[in-house]
Amino acid sequence: MSVLSIITFFKELDTQLFLAINGAHAPIVDVCMHYISSKLFWIPFYILLLLLLIKKYKVQTWLILAFVALIITISDQACLHLFKNVFMRYRPCHNLLLSSKIHLVDGCGGLYGFVSSHAANTFALAYFVIVLLKDDYKFISLLYIWAALVAYSRIYLGQHFPADCVVGSLLGLTISFFVTKLYTYSKAKIYAV
Numbered sequence: 001m002s003v004l005s006i007i008t009f010f011k012e013l014d015t016q017l018f019l020a021i022n023g024a025h026a027p028i029v030d031v032c033m034h035y036i037s038s039k040l041f042w043i044p045f046y047i048l049l050l051l052l053l054i055k056k057y058k059v060q061t062w063l064i065l066a067f068v069a070l071i072i073t074i075s076d077q078a079c080l081h082l083f084k085n086v087f088m089r090y091r092p093c094h095n096l097l098l099s100s101k102i103h104l105v106d107g108c109g110g111l112y113g114f115v116s117s118h119a120a121n122t123f124a125l126a127y128f129v130i131v132l133l134k135d136d137y138k139f140i141s142l143l144y145i146w147a148a149l150v151a152y153s154r155i156y157l158g159q160h161f162p163a164d165c166v167v168g169s170l171l172g173l174t175i176s177f178f179v180t181k182l183y184t185y186s187k188a189k190i191y192a193v
Helices: 003-023 027-037 040-087 117-133 138-156 162-190
Strands: none
Touching: 003 138, 003 162, 027 138, 040 117, 040 162, 117 138, 117 162, 138 162
């Protein structure tokens, strides 16, 4: 089997999986997925996470917030400059062979979709917060379910292929892993007694 045939196989599988997820739509689910994909909808959730961090880390929370900003910035910029602008894979809704088969809820978005910034950013944030809070709040690992729901919503809404979200999630986790190591090192230096 040639490399080209393997790539073609996975691309076709990705497309068929996308069409199955995007095609299984219903009006009430459209509304739910719209909100799950909306950054503003999650503001109360982010406030809750912030309050949990403040409760545990007190004044050290400023350093955590600086690293959250760093993680999201690196994740977002990596998605754009290392993937979307390099691979230039059209979003499903910009793919002329698929556009008539797609159910769009919120419009199409930017031209390129590989990788999903939503998936990368939510998984990056989830990993970082889980590392910080897992010893105190056992339920915090549910953040992975939140991140997976956000990634799934991007496929459902017609914005991304499944591979865009899977690779975006892995990218976010990888970035967060290394930035978390940097946070641990920085915290030890700053708060060394």
